[in-house]
Amino acid sequence: DYPLLSKFIVVCAVSGGGLLAYADATHPMVYMLWHHPRGKQEKKVVVLGTGWAGTSFLKKLNNPSYDVQVISPRNYFAFTPLLPSVTCGTVEARSIVEPVRNIVRKKNVDISFWEAECFKIDAENKKVYCRCNQNTNMNGKEEFVVDYDYLVIAMGARPNTFNTPGVMEYCNFLKEVEDAQKIRRTVIDNFEKASLPNLSDEERKRILHFVVVGGGPTGVEFAAELHDFVNEDLVKLYPAAKDFVKITLLEAADHILNMFDKRITGFAEEKFKRDGIDVKLGSMVVKVSDKEISTKVRGNGETTSIPYGMVVWSTGIGTRPVIRDFMKQIGQTNRRALATDEWLRVEGCNNVYALGDCATINQRKVMEDISAIFKKADKDNSGTLTVKEFQEVIDDICERYPQVELYLKNKKMRDIVDMLKEAKGDVAKESIELNINEFKTALSEVDSQMKNLPATAQVASQQGTYLANCFNRMEEAEKNPEGPLRFRGEGRHRFRPFRYKHLGQFAPLGGEQTAAQLPGDWVSIGHSSQWLWYSVYASKQVSWRTRALVVSDWTRRFIFGRDSSGI
C-alpha cells in the first residue's frame, strides 16, 4: 500500500548492509557485534579464562538456554599440578594439556571460543574489550568488544615478584606450560655449558648452581624433581658435572611447606638435608642480577650474594593488571583479588562472577557471620561459652567457612585454642567458660590468612562446578524466586552459598616419596603416598587422552629414565 515507503526501507537495508559489510572488513570491533547478533532470546554468558575454574564451569554447564563465549589467550587447559614434572621431562608438556575446543564440543550448549586476551572490563555497559593473541598472525594489534548478560571472570593470577629488582629480567617462573618447557631447556643447556672446555671450576660451579626461591609446595616439588633428575639421569650422562652441581632452596619464613602439618615440614626439611639440597631458611631475596642473587638474612640483616646458573622464582601469586584496573573501577582497591560474596558474585556489580585464583570471598562478611554465630550461641549474653558450646560454634563456623577450618588446623591456631583452654583450667570439665572476645581477637590476629581460600586447583574447580550448577538452574529459580523451602530462612539468595570441601593436599618430596595431608588431619609420608599421588593425579586428568599420555610418560620414565635432550 505504501510503495515509496517500502522502496525506502529496501534502500536503507541494502545501504546499511553495505556499510556494515564495509565496516566488517575494516574494523574488527564491529566484526564481533555484526557476526554475533543477539537474535535468539539466549542469555549471553562470557567466560574469561580456560584454567581450572573456567574449564570446570564449562564442563558442567549443560543448560542449552545460554549462548556462551569463551575468551582466553591460550586455547588449551593445562593440568598445573604436573608442571614441575614437565620441567625435568618426567612428563611431556603435551601430555598435560587438553585443547579447549575438545572440552567445549558439547551438543546441547552453544559455546564459541576466541583465542584472545581481555584487557578491559566495562561492567557498567556490560562489555569486555579484547585483543587478539600476540601469537596469532594478526600481530596482537587487533581489538574487539564482546557484550554479555553474565560475565564469569576466571583469569587466574600472575607470579608475585614483590617488586624485587631483577626478578622479572633474570628469573624463571613456573606458572605456565611455556615456563616449564623453558626451565627444562635451561637445565640441560647449563649442563652442556658446564661441560665445555676452557671453563674455570668456579664458572662450572656457578653454571650448575640451581636456586629455587620459595619453599611452598611448588618450589619444594620443583627442587625435589630437579634433584632426582640430576642424580638419577644427568650425572650418568655428565659424570664430570657431579662435583659441581648444587641445588639451593631459599625461604623467607622459618620453615618450608608452612601450610602443611609440622610433621610434614620436619620430614621434608630432614629429607632435603640428607639429599644435599641446601635449604636456607629466613633468607629474603632482595635483588637478582644476571649472575648473582642477593639475600638478606632475617634477624641479623646480613646480606649475601650467591652466584647462580638458574633461578626459579616461586613465591606465590599476584594480581593481573586487567583485574587490578577492574578493581579500581568498582572501588575494590587494596586487595590482591576480586572480592565476591559467598555466591561468587563480584561485590558492587550486577551479573558478574569471579572464581579461582583471581577471586576471594569477602572477609568482612565472614567476620560478621562468625560474630552472628557466636551471638546466637551466647544465649545469656554473658560474653562467654562453655567448652562444649564453644566446640559446637567452631564446628558450625568450620562447616560454613572451610578457610577457617584449614586455618584451625595450622599450628598457630591450635596453640591459640590451647592457650584459651589452659587459661580457664581443666579442659575436661564442660562447664569451663571460654571468652568469646578473646577468641575473636585471636581470629582477627590471623586475619590475613583467613581472608582467602587457598589459591589451589581444588578451590578453583569446585567453584567452577558450583557456578555451573547455579547457571543450570537459574531459569528454574527465576520462575520460582522464593527457591526451595529449606533455603528461604536465609532469605538472601535463591542458591545455596558456595562451600569448599577440602580433599587434602600432597607434597611430592622426590625419591618416590610424597607427603599427604588428608581430611581429618591424617598425615601419610613415604612410598605408599607416592602411589596414592599417582592414582589421584591420573584420575583427576581432564580427559582419557591426557590420562593415557600421563600414565605412559610415567611408565616410560620408570623403564628408560627421563629424556635429557631438553626438547
Ligand code: FAD
Ligand atoms: P588458571 O588455571 O591460572 O587459569 C587462568 C586462565 O585465564 C588461563 O586460561 C589463562 O590463559 C587465562 N587468562 C589469563 N589472562 C587472561 C586475560 N587477560 N583474558 C582472558 N583470559 C586470561 N593446585 C592444587 O590444588 N594442587 C596442586 O598440586 C597444584 N600444583 C600447582 C603447581 C604449579 C606449578 C602451579 C603453577 C600451580 C599449582 N596449583 C595447584 C595451583 C593451581 O594451578 C591454581 O590454583 C589454579 O590454576 C587456579 O585456577 P584458575 O582457573 O583460577 O587460574
